[in-house]
Amino acid sequence: MPWSGCADGESRARHATALRVPVNQGNMPGIQSTFLAMDTEEGVEVVWNELLFTDKKAFKAHEEKIKTMFEQLVLVDHPNIVKLHKYWLDVKDSKARVIFITEYVSSGSLKQFLKKTKKNHKAMNARAWKRWCTQILSALSFLHSCEPPIIHGNLTSDTIFIQHNGLIKIGSVWHRVFANALPDDLRSPIRIEREELRNLHFFPPEYGQKADGTAVDIFSFGMCALEMAVLEIQTNGDTRVSEEAIARARHSLDDPNMREFILSCLTLNPDKRPSAHNLLFHRVLFEVHSLKLLAAHCFINHQYLMPENVVEEKIKELDLNMVMAEIRREGRPGAQWRYSEVSFLELDKFLEDVRNGIYPLMNFAVSRPHALPRALSQPQEDPQKAKTPTPEPFDVETRKVVQMQCNMELNEDKSQWHLTLLLILEDKLHRQLSYDLLPTDNSKDLATELVHYGFIHEDDCEKLATFLESAFHKHRSQAL
Numbered sequence: 001m002p003w004s005g006c007a008d009g010e011s012r013a014r015h016a017t018a019l020r021v022p023v024n025q026g027n028m029p030g031i032q033s034t035f036l037a038m039d040t041e042e043g044v045e046v047v048w049n050e051l052l053f054t055d056k057k058a059f060k061a062h063e064e065k066i067k068t069m070f071e072q073l074v075l076v077d078h079p080n081i082v083k084l085h086k087y088w089l090d091v092k093d094s095k096a097r098v099i100f101i102t103e104y105v106s107s108g109s110l111k112q113f114l115k116k117t118k119k120n121h122k123a124m125n126a127r128a129w130k131r132w133c134t135q136i137l138s139a140l141s142f143l144h145s146c147e148p149p150i151i152h153g154n155l156t157s158d159t160i161f162i163q164h165n166g167l168i169k170i171g172s173v174w175h176r177v178f179a180n181a182l183p184d185d186l187r188s189p190i191r192i193e194r195e196e197l198r199n200l201h202f203f204p205p206e207y208g209q210k211a212d213g214t215a216v217d218i219f220s221f222g223m224c225a226l227e228m229a230v231l232e233i234q235t236n237g238d239t240r241v242s243e244e245a246i247a248r249a250r251h252s253l254d255d256p257n258m259r260e261f262i263l264s265c266l267t268l269n270p271d272k273r274p275s276a277h278n279l280l281f282h283r284v285l286f287e288v289h290s291l292k293l294l295a296a297h298c299f300i301n302h303q304y305l306m307p308e309n310v311v312e313e314k315i316k317e318l319d320l321n322m323v324m325a326e327i328r329r330e331g332r333p334g335a336q337w338r339y340s341e342v343s344f345l346e347l348d349k350f351l352e353d354v355r356n357g358i359y360p361l362m363n364f365a366v367s368r369p370h371a372l373p374r375a376l377s378q379p380q381e382d383p384q385k386a387k388t389p390t391p392e393p394f395d396v397e398t399r400k401v402v403q404m405q406c407n408m409e410l411n412e413d414k415s416q417w418h419l420t421l422l423l424i425l426e427d428k429l430h431r432q433l434s435y436d437l438l439p440t441d442n443s444k445d446l447a448t449e450l451v452h453y454g455f456i457h458e459d460d461c462e463k464l465a466t467f468l469e470s471a472f473h474k475h476r477s478q479a480l
Contacts, residue, residue, distance in 0.1 A: 079357025
């Protein structure tokens with residue numbers, strides 16, 4: 001491995017210490033224990049999940065498949081999906097367990113938030129309802145556009161979480177993939193049927209049948225959207241939500257567009273339910289995004305090319321009395337806006353919200369398939385029949401690069417370039433790498449190598465290659 005590098009306090013493995021404080025991170029079927037834990041590498045709270053298997057022999061027979069499955073689930077990455085960070089297997093005596101670490105959402109579930117709102121005698125804000133629906137559909141559209149699609153299969157107001165800043169995240173994404181991929185002799189800990197009667201209304205009639213598909217999630221989303229709109233579907237003391245209670249909730253909706261939107265999701269025929277992507281274009285949600293939001297997304301997507309404090313530095317350079325926009329009108333005074341009228345603190349907060357996924361641009365995204373890791377798609381060949389001399393890759397990097405800087409210097413005899421690369425990851429970790437360039441090296445191969453060794457996320461490969469190509473051209477031109 002020719003690359004050398006270091007990072008501030010970095011370890012390649014993610015370490016977590018369970019605090020043995022039980023947490024309720026939603027209805028996670030099959031999870032025997034869920035604890036609050038401390039990630040000792042990054043100093044943040046996470047959730048420690050334990051999935052117990054009592055048949056050790058059957059578990060050992062499928063151990064490699066379970067490993068591969070979890071390794072690929074770690075790669076599922078979206079701002080509105082609870083992140084699965086790391087996993088490991090623990091096999092002792094006659095039992096075996098899978099321990100996996102997930103993101104901790106401290107503000108609680110959507111159901112808890114709706115109950116608090118109703119208790120305070122407040123009505124649901126229509127704008128907040130639209131923003132939440134857009135974020136949930138953004139996550140579902142991402143999952144459903146994978147090839148083959150990832151079906152959540154457990155979407156309820158218990159498995160949707162809301163942060164204090166309004167960011168929505170859906171959890172328990174791993175469950176359906178895991179349950180479908182496991183052989184029959186290992187499915188015992190994964191409950192397919194819903195044992196909690198209070199949540200049965202979230203699942204359509206076709207749920208659990210062999211032919212069910214992404215429409216299952218659309219029905220569940222429709223029920224969540226209804227519950228968000230009315231705050232609570234009354235049960236009259238019954239354990240299970242009745243059809244009459246759901247009908248009363250539907251009829252209580254004043255907005256005809258909202259009612260039509262929800263009813264289209266709750267259609268009993270799964271073939272007639274709209275897709276998550278198409279729902280984002282429904283008139284109750286669709287809006288032409290402001291130029292401010294489009295500019296913010298463009299800024300965030302290219303921030304890796306800019307210094308870390310670029311906004312602050314640019315503000316210092318501005319003449320606050322300068323006109324930044326003007327409307328000219330014939331025969332009457334125009335309107336002007338000066339930089340002094342801009343709240344830069346609000347601008348920083350807005351950029352942070354866009355970065356966190358609160359304002360996705362899904363309305364303008366074409367429906368494009370995401371490459372789903374092979375372990376989550378079709379059954380694999382017997383590993384004994386598919387052995388190759390390819391070495392095993394290093395741990396996969398799940399964090400994205402938010403900023404890149406590089407420097408190139410010729411050695412003393414001017415015969416070789418020395419490359420120094422600084423990468424700042426989304427958790428503020430600084431990673432510095434150095435490399436002696438060979439005449440045959442090219443930017444694409446170097447970026448691919450960094451993905452292989454676990455230094456960068458695979459989604460950053462193309463933009464790093466472009467960045468390196470630009471740096472090579474710049475420094476080599478100056479040396480001529």
